[in-house]
Amino acid sequence: MRSAMLVLVGVLLGANLTYFAMHRSSDRAPVARPDAGSAPVDDAVPMPPRGAIAEPPAEGPADPPVSAPPPAQAVVPVTPAPDVAAEAAIAGEMPAGLRIPVQGVPARALANTYDDARGEGRRHDAIDIMAPRGTPVVAVADGTVEKLFDSDRGGLTIYQFEPSGRYAYYYAHLDRYAPGLQEGRALRKGEVIGYVGSTGNAAEDAPHLHFAIFRLGPERRWWEGDPVNPYPLLAGEQGPSPGAMTGRGTGK
Known part of the structure; x- marks a missing residue:
């Protein structure tokens, strides 16, 4: 009987020790989520509730790419056009005593259109002397007819060289040449060489002489x-009065 009691006590004691050991082991073991299979989950890491979708942190709009600044443009100094009139005046070479090239036009009627802009970015580089079609055009000084030319812009033109050959006088948009005018002919100041018109690119309803010096x-x-x-x-040249025109052409 005593032996039986000792066996029963030993069995109970062993069962208690086994239960105690199993209980301690379960405290250290990872807890498995019922919906995650057998994958262990660390209790120290908070888990999102069931059904929640973990999303990456929101990001702001990407910064625009930074483009390199354009390379600095080299500044090219602009050389102003020489003031030919001033240079020539200093050297005592400027033509003097020129006559207004359109008969009957007084100096007060001239307009300084030299710097006016023209098509294709061009400067006028001349003056326009308005007059009725057929008004005589005269040589501004002595010289020689260097070239008679018909161009798209200037129409019927005359290039006159002065005796020294340093300057050329240019008459453009002529209606026609004076009779007998030809290249190489000597001219006298005031001689009729042509007639005002609107040939070339001049407006038909605005006949005038385009006059230039080079x-x-x-x-x-x-x-x-x-x-x-x-x-x-030409500003100091008074010329004849409007009623003193002679040799007027018939025009077109």
Whole structure:
């Protein structure tokens, strides 16, 4: 009987020890979520509630790309056009005593259109002397007819060289030439050489003489040179009165 009691006590004691050991082990074991299978979850890490969707942190709009500043443009100094009239006046070479090239136009009627803008970014580089079609055009000084030319812009034109060959006088938009005018002919100041018109690119309803002066280079090319403003050179020339016109052409 005593032996039986000792066996029963031993069994009960062993059962208690086994239960105690199992209970301690369960305290240390990871807890498995019922909906996550057998994957262990650390109790120290808070889990989102069931059904929640974990999203990445919101990001603001991306910064715009920073473009490199454009390279600095080299500043090219602009060389102003030479003041041919001033240079020539200092050197004592400027033509003097020029006559207004349209008969009957007084100096007070001239307009300084030298710096006016023209198409294609061009400057006028001349003055326009308005007059009725057929008004005689006269040589502003002695010289020689260098070239008679019909161009798209200037229409019927005359290039006159002065005796020294340093300057050329240019008459454009002529209605017609004076009879007998030809290249190489000597001209006298005041001689009729043509008649006011609107040939070339001039407006048909605005006949006028386009008059320009060029200082020629050493090659003395009639089609190129440094422009000179004719206005101050003609401003002192009074010319004949409007009623004293002679040799008036019939025009077109």
